[in-house]
Amino acid sequence: MEPWLGDDETRAVADVLASGILTQGPKVKAFEAQFSALQEVRHAVATSNGTTALHLALVVAGIGPGDDVVVPSLAFIATANAVTYVGARPVFCDVDPVTGTVTGSTIRAALTLDTRAVIVVDQGGVPVDLEPVRELCERHEITVIEDAGCAVGSQYKGRPVGTGADVAVWSFHPDNVLTTGEGGMLTTHRADWAARARSLRSHSVNVPAADRRRSRMAAPEVYVEVGFDCQMTDLQAAIGIVQLGRLREIVARRREIAARYEAGLSGLAGLRFVADPPYGTTNFQSFWLEVLPGFATDREGLLARLADAGISARRGAMAAHRQPAYRWRDTGNAGLQTTERLTDRTLVLPIFHGLDNVGLNRVMNSVRAAAGVRR
Template sequence: MKPLLGEEEAEAAAAAVRSGWVAQGPRVARFEEVFARRVGAAHGVAASSCTTALHLAAHLLGVGPGDEVVVPSLSFIATANAVHHTGATPVFADVDPETGNLTADTVAAVLTDRTRAVLVVHQAGVPADVAGLRALCDPLAVPVVEDAACAAGSTYLGAPVGAGALLAAWSFHPRKLLTTGEGGMLTTDRADWAARAKRLREHGMSVSAADRHRGGAAVVEEYLETAFNYRMTDVQAAIGVVQLSRLDGIVRRRRELAARYQELLAGVPGLRTVRDPAHGTTNYQSFWVRLPDDAQVERNDVLAELARRGVSARRGIMASHLEPAYAGHPHTALPVTEDFTRRTLILPLHHDLTTAEQDTVVDALTAALGAGAALR
């Protein structure tokens, strides 16, 4: 992955610096407004990362010690960590083998009377079937929160991922389509939750620093609850506004490159690539491939051969329950998750990837699998 950054972002950041207001301020408010509108939400709350946005979501729901929150193990470890840091227990559920996402069936298998919420990830930008999860969870009064870290620009049932979400969290890390360096966003249609989240991210202050300075009159703030420092800076937000204007073009280009990968790799027996699900479209934040069942080479050996040929690939999506941080953490059987994380790898995909570079990747992969020269 390589972020798409240019002179417009540099000038926007410089303008924020020249303004003298570099902390959370008017540019953050503008970014919140335009981002929420783009994903079909009423309110946006900028944060320092997607992880902190998820943590805010959990606090809004009152998640805490004694509670369980269903999460996929097949996700970056931050998904489980955001639950862990509330004192609640992350409960790992298995995923669909085609999309890598939670489904109503995999979640139903681990629900208990202690389940406080379900945290569904739109993994690698592939939209999860949120309607199916809500059909399961709503009658049980179990909220469904969306980890949309990778999903800006993806669609679900003809609308942007995140539209109509109870709470959705987003990432602007450089490996995502939109980047502010580091940073995140929480979106919701509930004004009361948005207002509280904005307080929680800024130490629980009754009035933000930006509003206090803007008012012109002496204001003595109060601290209404113990909270956090999860703010985004105006420098980051200035970059984010420019990045958002590029989103449609970035998605279009990535989908073109993904389609070409799919075409070039179609002749490799047993190799499966990430694709759009029936219920939506993916932004191809990551282009993962699953190695054939009868492959005579291990995934890590494929990665090593790609590296030897000058191709920077990486392992597929991690399984959090297999990491040392969650060693000994109880969980149900997760056969699809373990197969997925063991047999998948992520190929290079970014806006400036050339056809020649893509050909090199395909040649290296097919050679590593023993398939000979590329099948073009």
């Protein structure tokens, strides 16, 4: 992955530097407004990264010690970490074998008597089938949090992902489709949750820093509860505003590259490619494929062949329950066979805006060669 950055981002950052307001200020406010409009949600709260956004989401949802939170193991470890930060217990669930995302049935198998929240993950930008999850959780009064960190630009049933969750979170890391260098966002329709998240991200001070700067004589600072320091800067927000303006073009280009990969490699036996689910469209934050037993080599062998050709491919999504930090964690009554299979068999091919035809053909020719097919 390489982020698409250019002169517009450079000028936007230069304008912020010239303004003298470098920390959280008017650009952050503008970025939040534009992002909430794009995602068709009432409130957006910018943060320092996606993990802090998820941490805040759990806090404002009232999740804490004694609570269980169902999370997919097939996700970046930050998803489970955020649950641990608030003193709750992550309970791992399995995923759908085709999409790599949770389903109502995989969540149901992991529910416990103490389940207070469920975190669904749009894995690699593939949208979760959210309606069955919501129906299940509403029956049990369980909060639905959507980790849409990789999914800006993806759609679920014709609407942006994240709109149907109680609260959703986003990441703007350079590996994602829209980047601010680092940065994150929390979105929700609940005004009270958004207001508390805004307070918590700035140490829960009663007067925001921007208001203190504007006032002739600032009022005494009061810290209403123990908060955090996870603010976005105006430098980051300025980049984000530019990136939002070209998001449609970025996603279209990634979908074009994914279509080229599928067309060029679909004739090879033993490979299965990520694709749009029937209920939505993916932004192809990742173009992953599953190496099946019918292929000429296994996943590690294909990765080695690509590396020998100077091509930077990577293993697919990790299984968090296999990591030393979570080896002792619970899975309820859920089996994680699909998660383990996808972790062992999937890899991610290069996909970014600047990947030209020469690069695409290099990648595809190397995969064909690993399959024993001549150019």
